[in-house]
Amino acid sequence: MAMKTSVTNINVLDIFQDKQLVKVCAPMVRYSKLQFRNLVKRYDCDLMFTPMILADSFCHSEKARQNEFTTNALDSPVIIQFAANTAHDFVGAAYLASPYCNGVDLNCGCPQSWAKEQELGCAMLKKPELIYDLVRQCRNRIPAPFSVSVKIRLLSDITETVEICRQLEKCHISFLNVHARTTNQLTGQIDKSGLKLIKDSCKIPLVANGGVTSLENCFELQDYTGCDGIMVANGILSNPTLFSGTCYTTKNCIQDWLNICYNSTLTMQSYQEELAKPKLTISEKPNNLTFQCFHHHLVFMLEKVLPKRQRHFFNSLKTFSSVLQFIEEYFGLKPMLFEPEMFVKTVSQNMDYTDRDFMYKELKPTEAEEQEYIGNSYNSDGQYFSSKISSEDCDLTEIFLENG
Incomplete structure (x- = not known):
């Protein structure tokens, strides 16, 4: 099996130990694809995420695997983010992808209506025990240095959010990503105090997400919250050189x-x-x-x-x-x-998943149904881009609806 052995052995936790601030490119619908990950890597991005991928499709469809994830020798360290609500889907997808990435992330923050209807994304926060089970099983079956992380949003009750974070730490996740807005708050100011409380309550690395548009903002947010990393979405779309300190695209x-x-x-x-x-x-x-x-x-x-x-x-x-x-x-x-x-x-790698689906098959209940992969809906332009055509000015925060 062809593997990126020279890069996938990177321990993501070493990056948090070595860097004063870990700079992270967020998982973004349509946009955090291979070419863009290769671009931001050139401009001081330390860790990159794929767009959110549906774990069930990734597990049982070769077409989904080929369409949803591509990589090359420059694409490291990279985290694949999956949306899942069953252990066989999440662990199965993670095991399939593990030779070609540095870790997996469970999406528990996507606020899109379709995700909520399928009990994915931020809907998972209503079932914290399920989240714990998924990441615990993944951590037990795929050893370090492969990382297992979770991306969440804040609940309206910050004490409930802190408790979820504490329990995730007990599940031995590698690090935690927190979008500092609630599941119903798509725009507006982030809750810096909530981030600080989470950081003060947990020992694992915390990556803060939301409201950052410059490198200066990154350090300001770190100074206030004590977070270990900053994840940027909109800001890095507008300026891929953001982490290198420039104010606009060079x-x-x-x-x-x-x-x-x-x-x-x-x-x-x-x-x-x-x-x-x-x-x-x-x-x-x-x-x-x-x-x-x-x-x-x-x-x-x-x-x-x-x-x-x-x-x-x-x-x-x-x-x-x-x-x-x-x-x-x-x-x-x-x-x-x-x-x-x-x-x-x-050059994009030819990834061989032969015989790596045994984990999915081993964990999958006999009664579980498989949905046919028909591709995602992300080939459409999307609300954010469409606004660029239809109006003179556009609020960047609109994209939060699509990225969670």
Whole structure:
């Protein structure tokens, strides 16, 4: 089995011991995909999360595994976040993925209505004993240095939240991620005092999430709460260089994004052809890259860079060629080939899950039903991006509805 043995043996807890502040890229619907994880890694991001993946689909569908998670040699340390409400789904998915990532995270914070209807995400907070059982079984069956973590939101009663955190610590989770808003609070100020109380009540590393838009904000939140890490979603979408201390997306970052996306579409054979006769462009139906991923990220990155008129024109573009033409004309940038040594590291891995589903089968009750994988709904533009097209101004907090 092909494994990222040189990187997946990283102990995530070592990062918390070595770093004054662990800087984390949040799990984001549609957006924390491989190319973006590779980008933020270049700009002082210490730990990266995948988007939330449905564990049941990941367990019984090869198509789901291939569609929902890709990785390469640069993609580390990376945590796969799963939504699950049964041990066989969560532990089974974690065991399947464990050779190719550094840990798993149980999503107990997603506030989307569909997740609540399926008793996933923040609905899990109503059944804390179930959460404890899932992470305890996962921890018992997959040894360290593989990490097991949980991402939660605050309950309206902060004492109940603290008690859940204490019990999770007793389940030997590796670290805790807390979005400092309640399950019904999609926007507004975060509860810094609640974060501080959780940190004062637990010894495991705490990663705080919510309301951060700059590196300065990160340190301010750490100073107030004592948290060990800061997880950023919206801020890092708008500025992937945030953790390096810049206030907006740099020109070098735009060039890096073009390069990462362009090279990710190439196979070893097509890379050799490009070396001989470079086209330095992206076809309209490339491998391993959607237009949504490529264009949306640029829309977010250029929010504070482009004047309003150019911004709205750029946001409405519909093809790779028109986007590349705009970027070249406005910024003088075009995609560039990586050097061979770098290119090899960016090639997506062929992940072999053969015989790794025995854990899922062993834990699965005979009466449990399997749902057919029909793909996720995230190929749509989403509420946040759509607002970029339909209105002149958009409140970044709208994306919290989608990311939890």
